[in-house]
Structure formats: structure tokens, C-alpha cells
Amino acid sequence: MDADVLVVGTGLAGAAAARALAEAGWRVRTLDKGRGPGGRLSTRRKQAGGFDHGAATLQANTPAFAGWLAEEVAAGRAAPWGEAYVGLPGMSALVAGLLDGLDVHWSVAVAALQFEAGQWRAVDAEGRVVGAAPAFLLAVPAPQALALLRASALADDVVPPRMLDALAGIRYMPCWAALLETEPSAIRRLPDPGHGDVLGAIYREAEKPGRSNTGHWVLHATPAWSEANLELDAGTAAQHLLDAFIAMTGIGPEAIREISAHRWRYARPLDVLDPLPLEGHDLVLAGDAFGAPVSADLPPAERAWLSGRAAAGRLIAARQPKS
Ligand SMILES: Cc1cc2nc3c(=O)[nH]c(=O)nc-3n(C[C@H](O)[C@H](O)[C@H](O)COP(=O)(O)OP(=O)(O)OC[C@H]3O[C@@H](n4cnc5c(N)ncnc54)[C@H](O)[C@@H]3O)c2cc1C
Incomplete structure (x- = not known):
């Protein structure tokens, strides 16, 4: 299918943008390196139910997000x-x-971008063109957007150096998350992580609506612990989080069925660029580090959704006939 716009990265921001563009009649092609939908709202499916190992909940502060x-x-x-x-x-x-x-x-992991004769092309690591369109919306975490734009060596009038400098200034907080399965009845009450050094949040999936497996837990390490231990291998990180959970709950090793860990190198942004940093040649960025026409003081997922909608709106407005 010929596309009017290429969307790279379909977490909440890219997906919200893609939907808004499609509703405006644009032919949208989306590419994502993940195996399925979610990004940082992903759910790991297991036979006995899932684990929300990214954001566990969403909070709504604006009427637009609450309405959606x-x-x-x-x-x-x-x-x-x-x-x-x-x-x-x-x-x-x-x-x-x-x-x-x-x-x-x-x-589909996009390794580089090309812009020629008014057409954007996304290229994978083998040099294959994996998508092409006259408009381009990039909705990946800011450090990944920066790496991709740098690897692409686009002309200064397409991606101005000030834009790369702005992206380089955005820092993120990491988070190690563990997916733990225990015997369903091993723990009766939800433990409180309190003020420990390792565990910042504990979620029992079955406490949330629509989930039933009382043995599914998601453990989030504190930002400080995650930062200090970011380069651990996943098995070692999982063991540390499990040790902290065992110390807190007193659960016996025989009640542990399975544990794995996921490193979120870019869990939540510490900085926000407001307004959206780049327009020109029909290229727009979106994501939780990018401002929408609201204050930066919002939960990141809400900002991601708003920024996706705003980025789509900018592309649509740029195509309106100028009077
Ligand atoms: C552990 C954790 C807890 C959180 N808790 C909360 C919370 O309580 N409240 C809240 O508001 N927010 C929370 N967040 C943050 C929230 O999840 C994010 O702000 C939001 O999901 C970001 O959406 P996004 O679309 O901007 O980015 P992402 O969801 O990261 O989407 C980016 C997408 O781009 C893809 N991608 C990246 N590079 C490439 C490439 N080169 N080629 C192709 N695809 C690529 C990725 O696969 C991904 O799907 C949490 C995040 C984590 C990790």
C-alpha cells in the first residue's frame, strides 16, 4: 500500500498519532521493532494470564485523555x-x-532514515527500505530518536543541529521490572514495599479488574537501584528483586514458580521539550518527552498520548491549503 505517512514507534504516542491521521483520511504505515503492541504499556502473555510489566496503570488529568x-x-x-x-x-x-x-x-527495527525528493524512507540494519512516505512521524524515546537521526546523517536543513542538541539534553529514569509467578495462594495480603532500597512498587495482577491469577506479580525496582544496577544481566537483576520480595513477605522458595526481569532503560523522562522541537519537511516527533499544548506537569503516558495527537495535528495542518 502507498502510504501518506510513515509512523515509526507505535507505543501509546505513535499509536494515538496513527489513529488520528487515519481518522483524517491519511494512509498510514506503522513500523515497530517490538513483536506486538504496547511499547512501555506492554503486557507479557503467559498461559495463566498476563503481566503488565511497563506502566501498571494510567492516570488522566486532562479532559481529552479522560474522554479517550x-x-x-x-x-x-x-x-x-x-x-x-x-x-x-x-x-x-x-x-x-x-x-x-x-x-x-x-x-521491524528502523536503523536509518533517508530523505530525498520529498520522500522519507526508513531503512533496516540490512539496508532494506522498510517503508516510504512523504510525511514521517517518529515516536520513540528521545535517546533512541537521537541515535536514529544521528545514524541517518540527514542534511542540516532537514534535521537542524539545534534539534539534535535539544534531544541530547533529555534524560530518562530507568526501571528494572520483574515478572514473578508464585503459587496462587502463597501470599494472602498485598505487601507494601515501604521505603526499601530495592523495590519501589509491587503489583499483584489479580488486584486489577479483569485479571484472576493471584500468583502473578510485577515488581518495580526503585529508580536509584535501577540506575545503579542498570547493566546487570537480567537473571541477576531478577534474583535481587526476588530476594527483596522474599525478605519482605517471608514466602518460601518452594512457592516461587518463575521469575524473569526486564530492563527499561528509558522508563520515564526527567525532561520535557515543549513545544514539539521539529517541523519541516513533514517530519514530526512525538512521545512522552515531547510537550503537547498543555503543561509538562502530566503523567508521562498521558503526555505521550497528547503529544501523538498534537504531532498528527501538526502534520494535518501543514497539508491544509494556505489561504
Ligand atoms: C516500569 C514503568 C512504569 C511506568 N509507570 C507509569 C505510570 O504509572 N504512569 C504513567 O503515566 N506512565 C508510566 N510509565 C511511562 C509510560 O509507560 C510511558 O510514558 C508511555 O508508555 C510512553 O509511550 P511512548 O509511545 O512515548 O513510548 P514507547 O511506549 O516506548 O513506544 C516507543 C515504541 O518505539 C519502538 N521503537 C523504538 N525504537 C525503534 C526503532 N528503531 N524502530 C522501530 N521501532 C522502534 C518501541 O518498540 C516502542 O514500541 C511507566 C513506564 C515504565 C517502563
Whole structure:
């Protein structure tokens, strides 16, 4: 299919942008290196249920985001949980819903971009062109956007050096997350991570609506521990998080069924660029580090969604006939 716009990165930001562009009549092609929808809202599926090992919940502060979440609740893809929302059956359902019916390509890692004769091309590590369109929307974490733009060696008038400098200034907080399966009845009460050095948050999946396996846990390490131990191998990181969980709960080793860990190198941004840093040659960036026309003081997932919508709006506005 010929595309009007190429969207690279379909987490919440890219998926929201892709949906808005498709609703405006654009032919959208999306590429993502992941194996399925979610990005940092991903859900790891297991036979006995899933693990939301990225963001565990979403908070809504703006009427626009709250309105979208209400629609998702009506569509059966989300449920309120206290003052927050969760996806159903997992967080990734929210991203999957946005991408439903679009031209979506998974397991495609874009290694470089080219811009020639008004056409953007995305190229993979083998040099194959994996997508082409006159407009381009890049919705990956800022350090990954910077690496991709640098690897692409685009002309200064396409990607101005000030834009690369701005991206280089965005820092992220990492997070080690562990996916733990215990015997379902091994722990009766949800433990409180308190003020420990290792565990910052503990989620029992079955506490959330639409999940039933009481033996599924997601453990998030504190930002400080994650930062200090970022380069551990996943097995060692998982063992540290499990040790902290065992110390807290007193659960016996016989009740542990499985544990694995995921390193989120870019979990949440510490800096936000506002407004969106680049327009020109129909290239726009989106993601949780990019401002939308609202204050930067928002939960990152909400900002990602808003920035995706805003980025789509900018592309659409750039195509309107000038009067
Ligand atoms: C452990 C954890 C807990 C969190 N808790 C909360 C919370 O409570 N509240 C909250 O608001 N936010 C929370 N967040 C942050 C929230 O998840 C993110 O802000 C949001 O999901 C970001 O969406 P995004 O689309 O900007 O980025 P992402 O979801 O990271 O999407 C980027 C996509 O780009 C793809 N990609 C990257 N590089 C390439 C490439 N070269 N080629 C192709 N595809 C590529 C990736 O596969 C990914 O799917 C949390 C995050 C983590 C990790």
C-alpha cells in the first residue's frame, strides 16, 4: 500500500498519532521493532494470564485523555481502578485498540532514515527500505530518536543541529521490572514495599479488574537501584528483586514458580521539550518527552498520548491549503 505517512514507534504516542491521521483520511504505515503492541504499556502473555510489566496503570488529568479512556471503557478495552485506569485484559489492549485496522508492521527495527525528493524512507540494519512516505512521524524515546537521526546523517536543513542538541539534553529514569509467578495462594495480603532500597512498587495482577491469577506479580525496582544496577544481566537483576520480595513477605522458595526481569532503560523522562522541537519537511516527533499544548506537569503516558495527537495535528495542518 502507498502510504501518506510513515509512523515509526507505535507505543501509546505513535499509536494515538496513527489513529488520528487515519481518522483524517491519511494512509498510514506503522513500523515497530517490538513483536506486538504496547511499547512501555506492554503486557507479557503467559498461559495463566498476563503481566503488565511497563506502566501498571494510567492516570488522566486532562479532559481529552479522560474522554479517550472513557471511550475505551465503553469499548471494553479499559476499566477504572480506583482513581486510575487499566487496559483489559492487559495494558497493551489500549495500544492495540488504537492500531486496529491500520497497516501495522511488527519486528521491524528502523536503523536509518533517508530523505530525498520529498520522500522519507526508513531503512533496516540490512539496508532494506522498510517503508516510504512523504510525511514521517517518529515516536520513540528521545535517546533512541537521537541515535536514529544521528545514524541517518540527514542534511542540516532537514534535521537542524539545534534539534539534535535539544534531544541530547533529555534524560530518562530507568526501571528494572520483574515478572514473578508464585503459587496462587502463597501470599494472602498485598505487601507494601515501604521505603526499601530495592523495590519501589509491587503489583499483584489479580488486584486489577479483569485479571484472576493471584500468583502473578510485577515488581518495580526503585529508580536509584535501577540506575545503579542498570547493566546487570537480567537473571541477576531478577534474583535481587526476588530476594527483596522474599525478605519482605517471608514466602518460601518452594512457592516461587518463575521469575524473569526486564530492563527499561528509558522508563520515564526527567525532561520535557515543549513545544514539539521539529517541523519541516513533514517530519514530526512525538512521545512522552515531547510537550503537547498543555503543561509538562502530566503523567508521562498521558503526555505521550497528547503529544501523538498534537504531532498528527501538526502534520494535518501543514497539508491544509494556505489561504
Ligand atoms: C516500569 C514503568 C512504569 C511506568 N509507570 C507509569 C505510570 O504509572 N504512569 C504513567 O503515566 N506512565 C508510566 N510509565 C511511562 C509510560 O509507560 C510511558 O510514558 C508511555 O508508555 C510512553 O509511550 P511512548 O509511545 O512515548 O513510548 P514507547 O511506549 O516506548 O513506544 C516507543 C515504541 O518505539 C519502538 N521503537 C523504538 N525504537 C525503534 C526503532 N528503531 N524502530 C522501530 N521501532 C522502534 C518501541 O518498540 C516502542 O514500541 C511507566 C513506564 C515504565 C517502563
